Amino acid sequence: MAKNDLQGTLDLLVLKTLSQMGSLHGYGIVLHIQRASEELLSVEEGSLYPALHRMEQSGWISSEWALTETNRNAKYYKLTAAGRRQLHEAEKNFEHLVKGVRAILRYA
Amino acid sequence: MSIYRRIANLFSRASVEREIDAELQSHIEMRIEDNLAAGMSAEAARRDALLRFGNRAVMKEKVTAMDTALVLEGILFDVRYAWRQLRKSPGFAVTSVVTLALAIGANAVVFSLLNALVLHPLNVPDAQSLYVIERGSDHSPSQSYPDYRDLRDRNRSFSSLAFYDIAPAGLNSDGNPAPVWLYETSGNYFDALGIQPYLGRFFHSSDEHGPDSAPYIVLSYAYWQSHFQGDPKVVGRAVQVNKFPFTILGVAPPKFRGTEVFYAPDLWVPVVNQKQVEGWSELESRATRGMLVVGHLKSGVTPAQATADLNAIGAALAKQYPKDDDAISFTLTRPGLYGDMLGGPVRAFVAALMLLAGLILLAACANLGSLFAARAADRSREVALRLALGSSRKRIVRQLLTEATLVSLAGGALGMMGGVLLLRWISAWQPVPNMPINVPVNPDARTYLVALLLALVSGLFFGMVPVRQVLRSDAYQVIKTGASGVAGNRRFTLRDLLLAGQIAVCAVLVTSSLVAARGMVRSLHSNFGFVPQNTMQVSTDLDMAGYSGDQVPLMQRRMLDAVSAIPGVTAAGYASRIPLNLGWGDSTVFADSTTDYRSSKGIADAMEYAVSPGYFQAAGTTLLAGRSFTWHDDQNSPHTAVVNQEFARKVFGSEQQALGGHFKMWGGTRVEVVGIVEDGKYKTLSEDPQPAMFLSILQSPTSSMWLLVRSNRGPAEAAAAIDRTLRRLDSGLPLTITTWYKALDTALFAARAATIALGVLGCLGAMLAITGIFGMAAYTVSKRLRELGIRIALGAQRGEVLRAALGRVFRLLAFGSAAGVVLGLAATKVLSFIVYQATPRDPVVLAGVIAAMLALGLLAAWIPAQRALAADPLILLREE
Numbered sequence: 009m010a011k012n013d014l015q016g017t018l019d020l021l022v023l024k025t026l027s028q029m030g031s032l033h034g035y036g037i038v039l040h041i042q043r044a045s046e047e048l049l050s051v052e053e054g055s056l057y058p059a060l061h062r063m064e065q066s067g068w069i070s071s072e073w074a075l076t077e078t079n080r081n082a083k084y085y086k087l088t089a090a091g092r093r094q095l096h097e098a099e100k101n102f103e104h105l106v107k108g109v110r111a112i113l114r115y116a
Numbered sequence: 117m118s119i120y121r122r123i124a125n126l127f128s129r130a131s132v133e134r135e136i137d138a139e140l141q142s143h144i145e146m147r148i149e150d151n152l153a154a155g156m157s158a159e160a161a162r163r164d165a166l167l168r169f170g171n172r173a174v175m176k177e178k179v180t181a182m183d184t185a186l187v188l189e190g191i192l193f194d195v196r197y198a199w200r201q202l203r204k205s206p207g208f209a210v211t212s213v214v215t216l217a218l219a220i221g222a223n224a225v226v227f228s229l230l231n232a233l234v235l236h237p238l239n240v241p242d243a244q245s246l247y248v249i250e251r252g253s254d255h256s257p258s259q260s261y262p263d264y265r266d267l268r269d270r271n272r273s274f275s276s277l278a279f280y281d282i283a284p285a286g287l288n289s290d291g292n293p294a295p296v297w298l299y300e301t302s303g304n305y306f307d308a309l310g311i312q313p314y315l316g317r318f319f320h321s322s323d324e325h326g327p328d329s330a331p332y333i334v335l336s337y338a339y340w341q342s343h344f345q346g347d348p349k350v351v352g353r354a355v356q357v358n359k360f361p362f363t364i365l366g367v368a369p370p371k372f373r374g375t376e377v378f379y380a381p382d383l384w385v386p387v388v389n390q391k392q393v394e395g396w397s398e399l400e401s402r403a404t405r406g407m408l409v410v411g412h413l414k415s416g417v418t419p420a421q422a423t424a425d426l427n428a429i430g431a432a433l434a435k436q437y438p439k440d441d442d443a444i445s446f447t448l449t450r451p452g453l454y455g456d457m458l459g460g461p462v463r464a465f466v467a468a469l470m471l472l473a474g475l476i477l478l479a480a481c482a483n484l485g486s487l488f489a490a491r492a493a494d495r496s497r498e499v500a501l502r503l504a505l506g507s508s509r510k511r512i513v514r515q516l517l518t519e520a521t522l523v524s525l526a527g528g529a530l531g532m533m534g535g536v537l538l539l540r541w542i543s544a545w546q547p548v549p550n551m552p553i554n555v556p557v558n559p560d561a562r563t564y565l566v567a568l569l570l571a572l573v574s575g576l577f578f579g580m581v582p583v584r585q586v587l588r589s590d591a592y593q594v595i596k597t598g599a600s601g602v603a604g605n606r607r608f609t610l611r612d613l614l615l616a617g618q619i620a621v622c623a624v625l626v627t628s629s630l631v632a633a634r635g636m637v638r639s640l641h642s643n644f645g646f647v648p649q650n651t652m653q654v655s656t657d658l659d660m661a662g663y664s665g666d667q668v669p670l671m672q673r674r675m676l677d678a679v680s681a682i683p684g685v686t687a688a689g690y691a692s693r694i695p696l697n698l699g700w701g702d703s704t705v706f707a708d709s710t711t712d713y714r715s716s717k718g719i720a721d722a723m724e725y726a727v728s729p730g731y732f733q734a735a736g737t738t739l740l741a742g743r744s745f746t747w748h749d750d751q752n753s754p755h756t757a758v759v760n761q762e763f764a765r766k767v768f769g770s771e772q773q774a775l776g777g778h779f780k781m782w783g784g785t786r787v788e789v790v791g792i793v794e795d796g797k798y799k800t801l802s803e804d805p806q807p808a809m810f811l812s813i814l815q816s817p818t819s820s821m822w823l824l825v826r827s828n829r830g831p832a833e834a835a836a837a838i839d840r841t842l843r844r845l846d847s848g849l850p851l852t853i854t855t856w857y858k859a860l861d862t863a864l865f866a867a868r869a870a871t872i873a874l875g876v877l878g879c880l881g882a883m884l885a886i887t888g889i890f891g892m893a894a895y896t897v898s899k900r901l902r903e904l905g906i907r908i909a910l911g912a913q914r915g916e917v918l919r920a921a922l923g924r925v926f927r928l929l930a931f932g933s934a935a936g937v938v939l940g941l942a943a944t945k946v947l948s949f950i951v952y953q954a955t956p957r958d959p960v961v962l963a964g965v966i967a968a969m970l971a972l973g974l975l976a977a978w979i980p981a982q983r984a985l986a987a988d989p990l991i992l993l994r995e996e
Contacts, residue, residue, distance in 0.1 A: 034139065035146040054170040057140065058178040065182065078149065082142045083135075 018051065018059050019068075020102055023095040026069060026087045033082040034060060060085060068094045136179050140172055191518075198519035208491060209523065212484050215887055216527025216574065217534065218880050219473075219480035224535035224559065224567040226473040230466050232377070232557040237452030239371045241310040245413040247448040249277075249426065250455050251405070255447060257455025258405040261387070263433065263441065264302070267409065270429045273422035277411035278308035280375060285393045286850075287383070288356040289343070295850075296339070297552050299374050300387040300394075300407075303330065306368075308411055309375070315340075316351035316366025319386055327397065330386040331362040337370040339382040357385065360392040373556070375410055377452040380552045395659040395819065402440040403782070410451050419448045442714035465870060472628065472877050475621045479881065481574050482618040483888040485581035486611040488520060490895045492582030499586055513583050520579025521572065528571025532564065539563075547865045581610065612924070615892050616932040622885035623936020623969055629878025630964045631940075636871040639864075645760070645796010646695065647736030648856035652825045652834050653694070654679075654842070655852045659819035662848070668819050671846075673747075675823060676728060678841050684829040689731030692818040695723075695798045695808075696860060705767060705809070706780040713782055720766045722759075723798045723808040726816045732758070732793060734824040742775050742791030749812035756812055758791040763807035787811070801867055824856070831855045882972055889976035893925045897980040901987050909989035921984035922977050933969040937962070 025040050026032060032040065037060075038051050063069050068091035074084045087095070144165045151161030169175075202209040240246060249267065250257050259267075261279065268277040279302035287296040299305075303321035311318070314337055323330045333355065335344070344350045353364045362385070373380045387407070391397035398404040413422055426446040433441040453459035492499070499512055536559055543558050658668050672690060680688045693700060704718035729745045732738075740761070749756050757779075759767075764774035774789050781787060787809075795805050813821075827834045835853045842849055897904070904917055912920075 033142070033146075035143045052170075053143070053168055054175050054178075057136070057143075057175055058182050061136075061179045062182045076146070078146075080142055080145060081138070082146070083139045 016098065016101065018055065019063060020095070020098040021049070021051070022056075022059060022063065023068065023087065023091055023098060026085060027092065027095055031074075031084045031086040033076070033084050035082070037085070063091070066094075067091075132180060133176060136176050140169070140175065144169055194515055194518040195522060197515055198522045201519060202522065205491070208487065211887060211891070212487055212523045213527045213530060215480050215483055215884065216524055216571070217530035218883065219477045219531065220528045220567055220570055220574070221531030221535040221538075222476050222877065222880055223473045223570055224532050224563055225538055226466070226469045227566050228535070228539050228557045228559050228563045229555075230470055231560070231562055233453070233555075234450075234463055234466055236562075237377045237450070238375060239373070240375075242412060245415070246309075246410065246451050247413060247419065247422070248451045248455050249409040249411075250447045250449050252445060255449070255456045255460075256405075257408050257449070257457060259407055259409045260402050260405045260440075261399040261407065262402040263405075263444075264407070264409050266433060267426060267429055267446075268302075270432075271422075271425055273413060273417045273425040274411035275414050276304055276308040277409055278302050278305040278375075279387060279407055279409055280305060281387065281407040282376070282379060282381070283394050285385075286358050288359070289353070293356070294343075296382040297379070298393070299381045299384045300390055301384055303386055303388070305384065306334070310412070311368065311372050313366040314369040315348060316364070318366055318368075324386060324388045326388065327399070328360075328389050328392055330388050331357075331360065331392070332365045332386060333357070333362050334365055334384040335367045336373065336381055336383060337368055338373075338380065340367045343382075357393060358395065360389075362389075375408070375451055376454060378458070378553050378555060380554060380556075382552065395657070402437055408455065423448055438714055443716045461866065469873055469877070472625060472874075475624060476877065476880050476884065477570065477574060479618045479621040479625075479884045479888070481578045482614040482621070483884055483891070484520075484523070484574075485578040486614040486618075486888070487891050488516075488578055489582045489585060489611050489614075490891070492516065492585050496585075509586065512586055516582060516586065517576065517579045521575040524571045524575025524579075528567055531571075532567045535559070535563075535567070547861065547869075581614070611892070612928055615888055615925075616928045616935070618888045619885055619929055619932025619969070620936035620939065622881040622888075622972075623933045623965065624940040625878050625881025626885075626968050627937055627940025627961070627965045629874040629881075630961050630968070631958070632871045632874040634958060634961050634964075636867055639801045639867055642801070643794070643796070644696065645737055645794055645798075648860055649736075650826055650828065651734065651736070651856040652827070652831065652838060653854050653856050653859050654823040654825065654838060655821070656823070656842075656849055657820040658849075661846060661850065663819065669814060669817050672728070672813075672821060674845060675842060676730070678845055679823065679825050679838055680730075682825075682827070682834075682837050682841055684834070684837075685825055685827040687730060687733040687826040688824065689734035690728045690813065690821045690823045691731050692726040692813060692816075692821065694735070694822045694824070695725070695796055696801070697822075700799055701725075703809075704782055705763075705807070706782070707767075708778040708780055708786065710780060711784075713780075713784065719779075720763065720807045722763055722767075723806055725808065725810045726813040726818060727758075727810045728813045731810070731824065734826050736826070737796065738794045740792045740794060741771060742789070744791055745810075745812045745814075747814070750814040753815075755785055755787040755815055756790045757787045758793055758810040759789055760793050760795045760808045762795050762805040763809055764789070764792055766807050801864065882968065885969070885972045886976040889925060889929060889973055890980070892928075893922055893977045893980035894983070896925065897921050897984045901984075904984050905987040905989035908987055914985060917984055917987075918981055922981060925977060926973060929969065929973045933966070936969075937965050940965070 021041050022037055025037050025044070028044075029036070029040060034056055038053060038056060041049055041051050060069070060071075064071055064085070068088060069085045070088050071083050071085045073081060076082050147165035147168065148161045151164055152158065156164065236243065238246065248257055249259065251259060259279070264277065264279045268274075268279075271277065281300045282297065283300055284295055284297050286293040288294075302308075303319055303324040306313075306318040307320060313334070318334055319330055319332045323332065335350070340346060340350065350364050351366055355362055355364060368384070374384075385393055387399065390399055413419065423446065426448075430441070430444045430446050434444050449456050449459060453462050502512060503509065539557050539559050543554065543556050546552075546554055658671055663671050676688055676690060679685060701724045702721055703724045705720045705722050706713060706717065707719050710717060727745065729747055729749075732744045739758075742758070744758060745756070759774060761771060764771045767779055768774035768777050768789075771792050775792060777789050778786055779789070793810070796808070797803060798806050798808055825834065825838055829837070838853055839851060842851060900921065904921055907917060907920060
């Protein structure tokens with residue numbers, strides 16, 4: 009079984025967000041996850057940036073500086089081909105995890 | 117590749133941090149904007165944004181730490197994996213680390229020699245532009261003071277030229293005179309070299325005002341520490357040199373030990389005070405040469421331009437002083453090794469050693485390459501499995517290389533540790549008794565760097581050997597058929613070639629060390645032209661004890677008579693110099709008919725000795741014809757000489773014509789040949805036959821003398837008796853009494869050092885051959901154990917089993933050895949420069965090499981052969 013820790017979950021959330029939204033900056037990712045999860049999940053901002061940096065170094069996402077709608081300079085991230093493969097992998101792992109946890113919860 | 121980006125990030129941390137800062141800043145500002153839009157007050161919006169964010173500095177740390185962690189994680193993973201693999205086969209790991217340690221240790225030591233003696237010999241600023249001026253076609257570094265002055269004042273190529281020589285003297289700083297070794301230098305010596313004093317001041321050319329005008333001393337740092345306990349108040353102290361008052365001016369910096377690598381002086385004095393320091397001075401004689409001239413080239417001047425400049429001056433000098441400077445010419449050479457006299461052989465020898473050490477490393481790499489290849493073959497199943505499971509070949513190669521690098525770094529570290537111990541020992545070694553001569557080869561940063569580079573490069577080198585094998589391996593085939601059945605199918609594998617090459621290299625090393633050892637043994641038993649056994653040497657200088665003029669020969673005669681009367685003494689004699697000692701003198705010899713005494717008109721350049729009656733008996737030199745000297749060959753009789761055979765042949769054509777013949781010396785002195793003695797060795801053991809003439813010491817008296825005493829008593833007893841006898845004559849005589857053998861150490865030093873160095877390299881080569889052959893044989897046997905078991909079960913004889921198991925190894929051994937011997941014989945021509953009579957065309961050497969290689973092969977194959985013979989078919993068949 010692959011890594012099924014919380015870090016893996018954060019990676020999954022970020023990768024999925026980027027696959028849905030195309031290109032987004034860090035703050036946008038926080039907002040999107042909050043909104044899309046109907047305020048159930050809130051990403052801790054202190055752990056987002058180390059994760060983004062690590063994923064960029066691993067070649068899953070790439071970044072470039074661009075202007076926001078309010079004319080502010082921000083670093084935009086988007087998914088790479090390797091990131092797409094990684095997302096696929098992470099989704100599969102997460103399904104496994106959910107299945108496993110559910111099975112344990114249902115065990116009588 | 118992301119790994120490069122990560123590593124790059126590690127080095128550009130500042131810019132990475134700036135970017136992170138900007139990103140975090142824009143995040144916080146966007147949050148504040150949204151908060152304001154949601155209706156918060158400006159201050160609350162800001163506080164909320166910062167609170168949510170947490171500590172920015174900590175986060176920045178976390179982000180950058182991610183880089184380091186990612187890099188280290190990857191490397192650490194590979195290293196841990198490699199470590200586990202090596203732990204699983206400790207025999208392999210230890211063998212390869214030790215092999216590499218020996219090879220890299222040898223290279224580090226030899227490189228240290230190269231670095232200290234050839235590349236960076238002198239510790240002076242801008243050493244690259246420093247040159248020594250040599251004279252004539254024979255590249256003699258010795259110059260005379262008047263020539264030096266003319267070169268210094270007329271040249272336009274050197275920023276300045278300095279003049280120096282080496283001499284002993286007696287220094288009295290506290291009531292007890294002690295012998296010291298010093299440099300006599302021109303006043304501008306320190307300024308020309310660009311050295312700054314550690315303490316006090318140096319002397320300068322402005323201090324020189326004619327003979328004995330500059331009674332100043334500069335102490336070396338080491339002597340200041342050992343004899344003045346580093347007392348800063350020594351500056352300005354009055355001391356005595358040979359009873360003359362001198363003043364200590366200052367102390368040289370710790371790292372400056374003068375302009376000769378092997379010689380560490382106690383102090384420096386101006387050469388204008390030569391008469392006081394040495395007891396005589398011929399500074400103003402243009403024909404009295406013996407000192408070295410050194411200087412920095414001006415920037416932009418090439419050595420070729422400088423040589424042309426000097427030779428233009430030389431041509432003018434030859435015209436101006438035809439008697440002394442006839443046909444004089446100059447060349448330049450690197451400083452530090454007494455011109456080319458020591459420099460030539462030292463450079464050639466160190467280069468040869470470096471070549472041999474390189475060969476050792478090559479052999480070690482070949483050895484390890486075949487070990488790694490064998491190991492990779494054994495692991496082909498594991499590699500195939502990993503490939504099948506989706507591991508990339510690149511990843512597997514990276515792991516193999518990590519393993520090789522781990523081994524090479526461990527080997528390099530171990531080798532360097534051994535090397536440093538050896539270098540410390542060499543640096544502390546004093547080969548010549550009573551003289552501050554040593555070989556300063558302590559390792560510096562360059563040595564460590566070279567060792568590290570060699571380790572890494574050789575790691576890559578032998579680590580690459582199995583890579584091809586891994587990349588080509590077909591996972592499906594390997595898993596299907598199993599890993600065995602590799603050896604013995606193809607005619608030649610890469611491993612075979614590696615082993616043969618390695619054996620060839622080892623044979624080269626064994627050959628050269630045997631040639632050197634044989635040459636050494638021969639030179640110890642060759643004819644020196646004298647017999648050092650049972651002979652004591654007493655060196656003294658009557659000038660230091662206060663004798664002068666006619667007192668000198670009288671006292672010398674009394675000393676000779678006194679020691680001759682000692683019971684047990686069979687012969688005694690004295691001489692101005694003796695052969696194969698430090699220093700020598702030679703003179704130009706002219707035909708009897710000549711009236712032109714320019715040195716280019718001479719017919720021979722002969723070694724010159726002044727000896728007393730009885731000298732030849734005491735030295736054990738055989739008189740072949742005529743007579744030796746008597747006490748009547750004194751100032752009142754015609755000048756007489758005893759010459760050697762080479763002199764007779766060269767000057768007179770034959771020994772018969774020489775006896776009773778006449779020749780002339782410089783200045784026109786006519787000398788009659790009264791006797792002929794056997795040829796001998798005079799300067800070095802490896803020299804060609806030299807003409808030599810012995811003059812009567814009564815006709816050319818000197819105050820410094822060597823007394824030879826041949827006796828049938830033990831050395832200690834004889835020394836005590838001689839000391840007692842001579843002290844009874846004059847208790848103030850400075851005496852040094854040694855056996856002649858001990859004194860010969862100096863002459864034998866180079867040959868001995870060369871033999872030891874080559875012997876060590878030869879042993880290393882032999883060890884590598886053993887491990888290489890052993891590894892190969894053991895591997896072959898273990899691969900084919902099943903087949904051998906079946907052969908035994910089918911009734912094969914012992915001989916047949918061995919042939920099957922080890923035939924290939926021995927064929928490779930024979931092939932490699934043959935190639936190595938041929939190469940080795942070619943290489944040893946270089947050796948004959950240093951080691952006397954080192955000839956490769958010597959049946960003993962050839963037989964020795966063949967026997968040694970065969971013995972090495974048998975020794976290395978012994979254990980695998982036992983294993984092959986012990987193969988038990990039952991157990992082996994049961995295994996599968």
